[in-house]
Amino acid sequence: MGKRLTFISAAAIALTLYTGNAVAGTLGTDRPRFALAKQTAKNLLKRNVTNVSSYPASPLKVQQKAQGVMEAVLVDEDFSALTSGTVEKPDTTKMLASEYSGYSDNGIFIDNSLTKDGTWFGSQVYSAGGAIALKTYNPLLQAYLCTPLGDYSGDLTITFRVKANPALVATDNGYGKTTGSTISLLVCYGGYDGSSSARTDDESGLFSQRIYEKDGWQEVTYTCKNYSANSDGYVCLCTEGSIVIDDVKIKAGNSFLANPVIEGITDFKKDNFTIAWQPTRKAYDYYVDLYTRNYLSDKDTTFVADFNDGKLPEGFETTSQTFVDEGTDNSKAIKLSNGDSFTIPANGNDYKTAHFSLKVIDPSVDPSDSYAQYDVLGSILIDLKNADGWKNIGKFYASGFWNDAYIVKLEESYSKFATGGFTQLRLRVKDMNEGAYFVLDDVDVTAKPAFEYQIVGSDYYQDLKEDDCYTAYTSKTNYTFKDLDPNTEYWYGVRAHYVRQFSERQFIHALGVAAPDTKEATDIDSRGSFTANWYAAPKATGYTVNCYGVNSVEEANDDYPVLEEDFSNIDASVTTATTLADATAVGNTETSSLDAYTKFPGWTGNDNSLVQGMIGAQGDYAYVGGRIYTPVLYLGNADKCNLTLKLYGDANDNIVIKMNGTIYYIVLPENGMADGTVTLPVTEPRQKIGFVSYNNAPFAIDYIKIGQPLAKGAKTLTWLASGDTDAETLSYTFTGLDAYDFSDFGYDVTSHYQYDESNATSSLAPSEMVFVNLESGTSGINELQNGSDAKVVARYTADGQLVSVPVKGLNILKLNNGKIVKVIVK
Known part of the structure; x- marks a missing residue:
């Protein structure tokens, strides 16, 4: 296994992998159709960053205006240090920044000596004689330029000059010339490998315009209120063609203060909890x-409007005051024309259900025409309000309600309606034919108690x-x-x-539960059993107790096998398949145990497959492919681990790996085989590692090893079993432990708490570990390592980057006794 794996860190891929903008489906028939709102700004720019940490990036340098002027100059860049090339002919002999390995010495980062305000970054970026150029030969691969990371909240005014240059794009017959290029601007956050849309008053943080060579230099001014105060914010300029940019200025006025970005609860105990936020x-x-x-009531609140008296009920708001006799059973209803809105009251608590009747009247469409429905244009937009403000989540097309009333049940149309913390609903009519309108009737909305x-x-x-x-x-x-x-x-x-x-x-709900205090084990039996015990934790609605096999490292080892599996249990008695192409399906459509095929318990997965000597995942290229998860691993003895894999899949596929809450992926070569070792940081002491194909293609793992550099005497934990109990049951007996080659065992307990539809665990502050020796019949609550004073052996930033000194914000500390501590550095 001498060949090293090509690993890429790409946290932003999680959004592409698990979410989408497909139509959400229909309401019981083939109409009316509800379409989810497209997240344009998130999908316009897709990056696969290979080398985000190869250059010492510096943060945004904010230039404050004179005292008394409520405005800060965030960026003022004329690119005067970029001397090579010209505006008409940029220097394409050297790429200043690229997300593709081998094209730029600094990866995605532009050398700090070439700019003024911190580290700019991007891809397919060139010098253009006192300006900066973006140029791509493939319209599917955006060339982009991003400002230094920082807090861009406030009343933003973004100005710059832009010019289109001749652009060549790849075609089936070689290269073809385009007649122009697009300049797009996005206000984002998410750091060097993320591109989430900032929350702005125009609901997109996006500007896009086609420009042409003959137009010469164009001045662009974009203004918005940016409510996202993320310290990893930035402004991105991008194109699918060839453009030159100069004189970028970003100012932030302060007619308001943005809310701090809450990192969340960092520690939850019985009578206290700690919160953290970004500056x-x-x-x-x-x-x-x-x-x-x-609570003002123990009953749900209902907001009802049937308009039978031709009046708007108290609390409801609308821009229309027109009532028509075209509602349900020809009763009174309200008429909503182009540009009209209708807002339903709120009681401060979350909505549960929302029902209303809709019908569309369009005099311009001939009802005798069998294809008339295609002439019914427009839609009614669905806006929902939560803690982040109003957000358009989708729309119903007017054609689905033409001449026929239909009862909308929004909780059925939009799966997140009852779980997204939405407290108010607004309907808006848009793009209808002249004279056409919606008829709204029988509004019935339920909210949780006021x-x-x-x-x-x-x-x-x-x-x-x-x-x-x-x-x-x-x-x-x-x-x-x-x-x-x-x-x-x-x-x-x-x-x-x-x-x-x-x-x-x-x-923000302080949703949490404390871990229980553990007790010593009882009923210890050398034949392979003991009873774990603990005290009740406040608010806990249940518990999970985990049993581990405990080993002590006899000699120092740079790659001690915490987990090693060759799947040799999957032999000819299990499957006749010897290649991935003829793999045998397990038939587990839901996540389930794979213990029957592995040496140690705890492996899980869904839509799995079997090949002799391999565990696989079935592919479904159109939808979601299978997944494989390791057992719960204890990796708290070191700040890194070595992941060794031998794996087969589709040529050029990416095998996505989730670890430490971060997404990584392996780029498979033309032969579809990955075989090698990579070293990854460890920021969470207990975790599972998950595997899935980025393209939802089939793949199979032949061999896996998780190794760590461990000192002599270090204790390792191998997860063996778990047991669940209810709130009143404070003990659990583990049996059959004589089947494992361990003399010592350990257990810890996790509390669970359910509040409405939300769940919490005590994972922020785990219970103390209890060690049990079956032979001596003894147990005790001990640290994993019996060192002297605890010392910091590794420090990480909130996004998992290893640092040598304290950095501003959330710091994750690894101590020499195996504990993880989270601290805030001002």
Whole structure:
């Protein structure tokens, strides 16, 4: 196994892999059709970044204006340091940045000496004599240029000059010339390998325009309110052709403060929890708020409007005041024409169901024409509001309601309706034929019981409309709420503060549960059993207890096998298949155990297949392919691991691997075989590793080994079994342990908590491990390593990058006793 695997870190691929913009389906018949809203800004730019960490990138350098001017200059770049080439003929002999290996010395990063405001990055970027050029020969591969990473929140004004150059694109007959190029602008966040759309007032953060050579230099000005204060934000300029860009200026006014980006709860205990957030550029301190809910009723709230009296019920809002006798059974209904909107009331809690009747009247369409439905144009847009504001999630086409009323049940049309925290609904009519309109009737919306928030710990104000009603304030970017009632539900928020400016209040559920305190084992039997015990944890609705086999490393080993599997149990008695092409299907459409085919338990998967000596995953190129998951691995003894694989699949496919919450992938060569070793960082002590084909193609693993550099005496854990109990059952007996070659065993316990449709576990702060020796009949609560004072042996950023010194924001520390600690560095 001397050949090294080609591994690529690509966190953004997770979005492409697991989500999409396909039509969501129909409402019981072939009409009406509900189409999900397209996320244009996310799909316009697709990057497969191969070398994001090959250059020491620096962050955005914010240039503050003179005191008293509420504006910051975020970017002011004229590219005067790019001296080679000309505007008409850029220097294509050297690519300044590229996401494709071997084309640029710095990978996607542009040398800092060539720019002023931090590290610009991109792909297929060239010098153009005092300007910068983007040029691609394949329209499917965007050339792009991105500003340095930083907080771009505020009233953005983005200006630049752009010029189209002649562009050649690959064709079946060689190369062909295009008559112009597209310049697109996206306001994004997600860092060097992500391209999520920022939340802006125009709901897209996107500008796109076709330009032509004959037009010469064009001035572009784009303005928006950017509510995303992510520290890994940026502005991206991209093209599918050939353009030159110069004089990029980005200013951020401050008519508002964006909300801090909440990292979430970093530690959850019985009577306290800690939250963390990213620093907001304009804030000089932060107000943290803790709330409880005072429910005003124990029943759901309903909002009903049948319009029978020709009036709009209290609380409903609409731009139309026209009622027609064209509703259900010819009753009164409201008429919604082009540009009209209709908003349903809210009680502050989440919607559960939303039903309403729709019909379209279009006098311009001949009802006797069998193809008339294709002439019925327009749609009604569905907007939903949650903690992030209003968002268009899709639309119904008008043709589906032509001349025939239909009852829409939105929770059936949109699968996330009842789970997305949506508190209000708005309908908007768009693009209908002249004189055509929707008829809306029988609105019936249900929300969870009404409540009001109450502040906890405020010394002065209780009215949440007052900015100075707060729990505490801090200049740090983390805070611990202490001395809490273990059985009370809390909500929290963080507001950025500058002079008399505050960002909006946030109400984030502090959904969590503490791990239970473990007890020593009882009923220890040398024949292979013991009973695990623990104390009850507040709010826990159930528990999972995990049993591990424990080994002590006898001699130091640079590649100690934490997991090694050759799938030799899959032999001729199991399947006749000897190649991936004739693999035998397991028949498990849902995730299930694969223990029957492996040496150690805990392997799981779905849509799997068998080949002699290999475990596989079936392919479904159109939909979702099979998956394979390792057992739960304990990797807390070191800050890295060596992943050795021998794997077969389709030529040029990417085998996606999820580890540490990060997506990696293997690029398979022409022969479809990967065979080698790669070293990966470890930031989570306990985890499963998952495998799936990026193209939903079949693949099979022939051999896998997870190795770590371990010192003599280090204890390793091999997961063997789990048991689930309800809230009242605080013990669990493991049997059959004599089947394994371990003298020592260990167990820990995870709490589970269900609140409405949401679930939480105590994974942020695991319970203490209890070790059991069957031969001596003893047990005790111990650390995994019996070192002296705990020391930091590795430090990572929040996105898993190994660093040698503390960095601003969330830091993940690996201690020499195997523990993981999360801290915030200001």
